[in-house]
Amino acid sequence: xxxxxxxxxxxxxxxxxxxxxxxxxxxxxxxxxxxxxxxxxxxxxxxxxxxxxxxxxxxxxxxxxxxxxxxxxxxxxxxxxxxxxxxxxxxxxxxxxxxxxxxxxxxxxxxxxxxxxxxxxxxxxxxxxxx
Numbered sequence: 001x002x003x004x005x006x007x008x009x010x011x012x013x014x015x016x017x018x019x020x021x022x023x024x025x026x027x028x029x030x031x032x033x034x035x036x037x038x039x040x041x042x043x044x045x046x047x048x049x050x051x052x053x054x055x056x057x058x059x060x061x062x063x064x065x066x067x068x069x070x071x072x073x074x075x076x077x078x079x080x081x082x083x084x085x086x087x088x089x090x091x092x093x094x095x096x097x098x099x100x101x102x103x104x105x106x107x108x109x110x111x112x113x114x115x116x117x118x119x120x121x122x123x124x125x126x127x128x129x130x131x
Contacts, residue, residue, distance in 0.1 A: 066092075 009017075066088055073084030 070084045074081035
């Protein structure tokens, strides 16, 4: 047997190979994560019909309660049902405006630009750029 050995690749080549393999592994993991998220979303979507039916029933009950409140206030105010309807609808309009303003503030806080796109740090690390 002759003692010929293949020469070891230089360190820069080894590092480049390690980087390529790490990047390929990270991209494979991302694809796996996407597939898992899709599968979970599909499973979760099966519960949408019961949720929609529940919301419809809740809305119907809410409207019945509003009608009851209007009738009760109208009787309390000696048959002034128009005033009762205006009072109940004004109350819910104020609640809606308050909820909208709170939601808008929370969305603005969540969407505040921090100068980096989601996942940008991972991409920069994989490509060897500083983040």
